[in-house]
Amino acid sequence: MSSSAMLPPGQSALEQLSNELFDNIFGHIAKPQDLDKISRTSKTIYHRAITRLYTSFSYLGLKHDQKSLRIFIQTINWRPDLAAHVRTLDVREWGDCPKLEDYVGMAGGWSGHENESVDGSREGPERWEDEEDDEDYEVSNSSNPESDDSLEEEIEDNDVPMSETGNDPEDTNELFNISGDGDWHKFVQSRFYDILRKDAEEHGLDRDVLVNYHKAMNEQDERILIALLLCSLPNLQTLYMVVPELRWDDPLQKILFEEFAKKESKILQKLETLYYCSSLRIGPKGHREYYFELEETWPFIKLPSLKALYTLTAHTYDDLMNFKEVDFPAVNGNSNITTLVFDEADLAIGDALKALSIPKALETFKWQQQISCYSIGTCYGPFYKYLGQALLQHKNTLGQLELDIRHRYCRGSGHAANPYGTEEQRRQLYTNPDEAKRDSNKIILIGSLKDFIVLRELTIHAEALCGHKDWCPASIRMIDALPSSLESLKILAQITQLDGQGTSYENKYLEEHLLELLHGYKNGLPNLQEVKINILVWRIPSRASVHAPPEPKFCSEQKLSTEARSVGLKFQVYFDVEHVKTNIPFFGEQVVNRNPGRDY
16 A cells, blocks of 8 residues: 555645755745745645745836735735745835836936826836746745635634724725825824724734735835835845935835834844845936945944845945035944945945944955046045055954955046156145155055955955056065965956057066065965956957957966966966956846946
């Protein structure tokens, strides 16, 4: 007799599998819709599948129907046990967010209101796709044996009346006329919510459950819905956000600031990792841009649980005559963040240095920025000296440091990035006159990193360690400037190439320092395993050229490669024709159709 024949009626062998085997099987089910269908087969399997089914949720505003967001919020509102399972949330481009393909080549500002309602939400079925056909829809909100049916039964069993209104929330919405703006609207809405809270408490429910249900049913502003969603997930650990442009009165920021200002806030108290970048924005001059203001992340930075903050195209203004100064004192030294990433950034240099004071103890810092000269006011000279000083506060904890800050030195008279400028012009970089008199050309050098006792991985430009022929040479050998804990060293450089012409990179300072390092690394850097050189090629197009340019060369490559092989150290040289570009997969998805940081 088979083992299945011995099972009680209504049960299958699948239901008898161990939790380990169930997890293994569920791990091979890629689509949430498939997992949802499996969960409907029986109550036993439902209870075992529900944890994985509600582990993550995605809402892509330009792709998913708003109905999916509302249903999910209603579900977790009435079923906090399901909300407790959600560990990962991916929300993108909600509310008033333009599509890239709709505005390619536009010369003026965005004026597309044909599918926009008065409150800024989208209307019209042509804007949406059926979430059932979308593979990215993380949690299917269709009915299952216990989710929707049991939810409806639970609501009916509770039989919650609206004691002071006699209507359900939708009818009451019209009765109280709570859609609108102004003081009267706020008063009526506040009174109405007080009634709902009182009713909830009288029937033994969470005091906000009816208020949240009403918002999920009737609120048209997706910004408020997203805020409600964030406030409803107590165990959320990882958050991915592609954020539309936040106005000064943005309800999401307001709700978060108010909630986090409480002494005992219960919102996002387990959030550990945040990926934050902006969506497409139509700029004032008709160009497309993607920068977001760094201060938008302040509410999250204050969370005691947050350990890692990854940003794409963070921006601060360098013209404080027209814009207020960034409020760093509000967050300095108050954050438990150990990983801080600025990819494809557009930060004022001083603000980036101040940001290093936000974490108490930084373990990973990555700053990626491309600096070009547009005018004397936006021309930044080398500043590695100041950067080295700012990093010292994390010398006992910093294990990974990536500084991909790419300058294009100019020849403008009086420009800070002009290596051919006068000593007096370089002194303009300093705020302290006495300091300006001493070694003002050495600002290009980061100095010794010997005190960074746990630093394992370092990515940095060659001139920061070796100097620049038109600025100054380094006063300390590279091997003496690096900590003994270092395992991987990646050196960045850059050259210019005209189309159709060959080019090569030659840096005698770098060659000398690397040869010394290769000769003595076993004693000075005993943990070093690899050295890489990445050379960025700036290609200047030429109308006269019809042929692909020859491959660029590194003049010292053969000599250094031979020496590295003789001492048994891994050595690699490679060229890159791309601009500064993020290597974080989630951010990589966002930059497929745009240039780094700005898309004209």
